[in-house]
Amino acid sequence: MIEFRDVGKRFADGTVGLESLSLTAREGEITVLVGPSGCGKTTSLRTVNRMVEPTSGAVLLAGRDVAQGDPAELRRGIGYVIQQAGLFPHRRVIDNVATVPVLQGLSRREARARAAEVLERVGLDDALAQRWPAQLSGGQQQRVGVARALAGDAPVLLMDEPFSAVDPVVRVELQDELLRLQADLGKTILFVTHDIDEAIRLGDRVAVLRVGGRLAQFAPPDELLAQPVDDFVSGFVGRDRGYRRLGFLPATALRLVDLPTRADANGDTAGPAVPGEWTVLLDGSERPAAWLGPDGARHDLGSVYVTDGDDAAADAAGTLRGALDAALSSPAGRGVAVDGAGRYRGGVDTDDVLALLDRSAPR
Amino acid sequence: MLGRLVEWFSAPAQWSGSAGIPTRVLEHLGYTLLAVAIAAVIALPLGAVIGHTRRGGLAVVGVANGLRALPELGVLVLFVLLLGLGLLPPTLALVLLAIPPMLAGAYSGVAGADPGAVDAARGMGMRESQILLQVEVPAAVPLVLGGVRFATLQVVATATIAAYVGLGGLGRYIIDGFSVRDFPQMLGGALIVAVLSIVVELVLQLLGRFVTPGPDRLRLRGRPDRHAAAAPSSVPTPPSPERPDR
Numbered sequence: 001m002i003e004f005r006d007v008g009k010r011f012a013d014g015t016v017g018l019e020s021l022s023l024t025a026r027e028g029e030i031t032v033l034v035g036p037s038g039c040g041k042t043t044s045l046r047t048v049n050r051m052v053e054p055t056s057g058a059v060l061l062a063g064r065d066v067a068q069g070d071p072a073e074l075r076r077g078i079g080y081v082i083q084q085a086g087l088f089p090h091r092r093v094i095d096n097v098a099t100v101p102v103l104q105g106l107s108r109r110e111a112r113a114r115a116a117e118v119l120e121r122v123g124l125d126d127a128l129a130q131r132w133p134a135q136l137s138g139g140q141q142q143r144v145g146v147a148r149a150l151a152g153d154a155p156v157l158l159m160d161e162p163f164s165a166v167d168p169v170v171r172v173e174l175q176d177e178l179l180r181l182q183a184d185l186g187k188t189i190l191f192v193t194h195d196i197d198e199a200i201r202l203g204d205r206v207a208v209l210r211v212g213g214r215l216a217q218f219a220p221p222d223e224l225l226a227q228p229v230d231d232f233v234s235g236f237v238g239r240d241r242g243y244r245r246l247g248f249l250p251a252t253a254l255r256l257v258d259l260p261t262r263a264d265a266n267g268d269t270a271g272p273a274v275p276g277e278w279t280v281l282l283d284g285s286e287r288p289a290a291w292l293g294p295d296g297a298r299h300d301l302g303s304v305y306v307t308d309g310d311d312a313a314a315d316a317a318g319t320l321r322g323a324l325d326a327a328l329s330s331p332a333g334r335g336v337a338v339d340g341a342g343r344y345r346g347g348v349d350t351d352d353v354l355a356l357l358d359r360s361a362p363r
Numbered sequence: 364m365l366g367r368l369v370e371w372f373s374a375p376a377q378w379s380g381s382a383g384i385p386t387r388v389l390e391h392l393g394y395t396l397l398a399v400a401i402a403a404v405i406a407l408p409l410g411a412v413i414g415h416t417r418r419g420g421l422a423v424v425g426v427a428n429g430l431r432a433l434p435e436l437g438v439l440v441l442f443v444l445l446l447g448l449g450l451l452p453p454t455l456a457l458v459l460l461a462i463p464p465m466l467a468g469a470y471s472g473v474a475g476a477d478p479g480a481v482d483a484a485r486g487m488g489m490r491e492s493q494i495l496l497q498v499e500v501p502a503a504v505p506l507v508l509g510g511v512r513f514a515t516l517q518v519v520a521t522a523t524i525a526a527y528v529g530l531g532g533l534g535r536y537i538i539d540g541f542s543v544r545d546f547p548q549m550l551g552g553a554l555i556v557a558v559l560s561i562v563v564e565l566v567l568q569l570l571g572r573f574v575t576p577g578p579d580r581l582r583l584r585g586r587p588d589r590h591a592a593a594a595p596s597s598v599p600t601p602p603s604p605e606r607p608d609r
Contacts, residue, residue: 051486076488086483090501090577100487132578148487158486 001027002048002156002190006057009043009213017043018213020057025205028186032203034193036236040213041192045158048190049075061156076103079149079157079187083164085141087133093144094119094129100152115151122147123177139170143177150185157189163198175201196237200225200244208233222248246321246357251305254323254356256337256346264289278332286343288336302329305337305348324353367547368554382535388559390531394522395563397450398457399515406462407507410469414503415495423470427463435460439524453525460521461514468510472503501576508571515567519560523552533559 002025009017018040025031033041046052047059050071059066066074087096094115101111119129122143133141142162149157163171175198182189193199199206200221208216208224210232217229225245228234234241260274264281279292291299305326308318326335327350335348371377377384413419435456442452476499484498500507526534536552539545572581 049486051482072488072490074488075486080483080486082479082483082486084477084479086477086479086481088480088484088498088501089477099484099489103488103493134578145483148483152487 001025001060001062002031002188003060003063004044004047004057005060007044007047007054007059008056009040009047009052010055016212017052018047018054021209021213021215022057023207023215023218025188025190027188029204030182030189030191030202032191032193032199032206033209034196034199034203034206034236035209035216036211037194038211039209040211041194041209042160044209044213045160045190045192048156048158049078049080076100076152077154077156079152079154081142081145081149081157081159081162083161085133085138085145085162087141087144087148089133091133092129093124093131093133093136096133096144097148097151099148104152111151115147118147118151119144121150122181137170138166139174142166142174146174146178146181150181155188157187159189159191161193162191164193164195171198178202197244200237200247208236243321246324247319249320249357250318251307251320251323251353251356252318254320254348255352256307257334257349257352259334259336259347261344262292278334280336280344280347282344288338288344291330291332293331299331301336302326302331303335305335306340307337307345308340320353320357323348324350324357327353364547364550368550371547371551384555387531387533387535388555390525391519391522391533391556391559394453394457394525394530394532395515395518398454398518398522399461399511401454402458402461402514403465403511405458406465406510407469410466411473411495411500411503414470414473414475415491415499417474420470420474423466427467430459430463433459435521436524436527439527443528448528450530453522453528453530456524457518457522461518464513464517465507465510468506468508468513469503472506472510473499475506476502504575505571508567508575512564512567512571516560516564519563520556523556 004021004023007018007021011017021040021044023031023044033044035041043052047054048061048066050066053067061074061078087093088099091099094112097115097118098108098111101114102108106114116126116129120126124140124143124147128136128140128144133144136144142165145162149159163174166174179202191199191202193202203221205218206221206224207218210216216236217224217233219227222245224233224237225241225248228237228241238244260277260279261282262279264283276294278294281289281292281298283289288301288304290301293299303322303325305323306318323335323337326337327333327348328335330336333350335350337345337348339345376382380386410423413423438459439453439456442455446452446455473495480498480502481494484494489497522532523534523537525532526538533552533556536555537549540548540550540552569581572579574580
């Protein structure tokens with residue numbers, strides 16, 4: 001648990017980095033600090049490992065004031081990931097990851113063994129261990145950065161915009177990876193970002209900060225989207241918040257409709273199963289392959305609604321957002337629902353989704 | 364003139380004895396090594412510490428530029444007047460010459476280390492001395508080596524002044540030749556200094572490739588660099604932009 005108690009930071013030149021921040025990041029959760037530039041989110045994060053010393057208030061880590069004791073000792077017990085990854089260019093990947101274990105007093109051999117374990121854990125190929133950081137892509141470097149922070153086996157992780165410098169596709173991969181790791185490891189993570197989508201995707205709880213480090217709202221992401229406390233927060237969470245909130249609403253009560261289906265045989269030119277209707281073509285393992293239009297032409301499936309995916313990658317699994325998106329993106333006006341293994345389950349009707357939405361919307 | 368130069372070089376006496384070319388070259392290299400070593404002991408740690416703390420950078424630049432402006436021969440004469448004859452005055456004069464490039468190299472190399480790597484190092488719990496030695500100094504190696512090379516070249520070229528105060532080295536040929544108007548001897552001495560400078564530069568460049576940490580280091584044996592032939596990883600990130608093979 002990380003507890004900020006009236007933490008303030010006034011820099012030497014008189015500018016106020018943080019006015020007075022009070023906040024508790026709970027054990028085993030991802031707490032995201034989000035806000036516009038100059039809101040003090042990075043400054044707050046850096047007070048936890050004393051990279052910034054607050055001028056007032058205190059930061060407590062597991063109940064202990066971090067200001068007591070040796071800062072270097074403190075930092076070896078806290079994982080730290082930064083935006084540029086900050087890998088040591090003159091050390092191979094494996095030795096970068098072994099840095100903290102070596103600082104903790106392990107022999108080089110033990111530290112490397114530990115590093116190899118962690119590299120595997122973050123999904124990095126064994127062959128990459130002997131490479132130099134300059135030979136990795138941005139996404140790979142960031143993974144190494146995460147591995148390096150995990151190698152010390154610290155219960156607490158500080159992540160300062162770790163995924164901001166990579167392209168959007170890789171960013172989503174890294175976010176999924178982090179969620180998967182977190183499901184295994186249950187670390188207490190303090191995560192700083194300026195990207196509200198990232199905050200909502202990753203955070204168990206999200207703290208929105210205004211300029212000067214004043215806390216605007218601290219809530220779970222669905223609450224933030226449903227009930228922003230003021231214009232600043234609603235402006236910051238953005239225009240699509242209503243749609244994005246659907247990602248937090250379960251679609252368990254959604255009734256699936258029956259669609260005409262037919263096995264998809266290669267070179268088959270047979271018409272629709274029901275004349276004048278859209279037909280779902282299924283492959284040999286019952287997985288939907290394409291739509292067959294009333295005109296007899298094949299059409300792209302659109303996005304499918306995964307009813308019960310437990311895969312973190314399908315983050316809209318089983319939610320109204322996934323259901324609505326399937327219905328809207330289908331050329332047939334109805335979405336296709338599949339189970340976690342991708343097998344055909346039924347159809348999604350837009351009206352049913354909207355009716356369900358109508359009932360679950362808070363008034 | 365050319366014929367007399369060839370004659371000078373081909374005289375058997377030139378290649379043996381205490382006034383022969385091999386002896387003079389060794390003396391010359393000895394003065395150089397002594398001056399560069401003393402200057403390195405002073406300039407490299409000083410530059411590294413200033414680069415790490417970022418305090419006194421302006422003073423470094425000022426002092427370095429000031430030292431560069433000193434006339435070498437005048438400094439030598441001053442030291443002789445103060446300290447008398449011997450090895451010390453020319454060595455000190457050469458040390459003053461060698462300090463500025465090494466100081467600047469160490470300072471800018473350490474100060475120029477990747478701020479992200481330094482921040483990460485500190486955040487992971489490295490102490491300041493560990494940050495300096497394990498992160499900043501390795502990053503500074505190319506610039507430090509550049510400073511050392513530049514300083515060494517300057518000293519090799521200038522160590523001829525040792526002959527002014529009665530010492531040996533390749534300056535002997537130039538000064539002795541001048542005093543008896545033996546121009547082939549002067550030219551021969553100057554040529555040897557020039558060739559020696561080039562050889563020293565090449566040797567230092569090669570040595571530098573062996574001590575530069577990281578992917579650019581030359582390795583004679585041991586771990587083959589697996590990255591060169593490594594298959595693309597199974598990680599679903601875009602393949603890394605491979606650097607040209609070295």
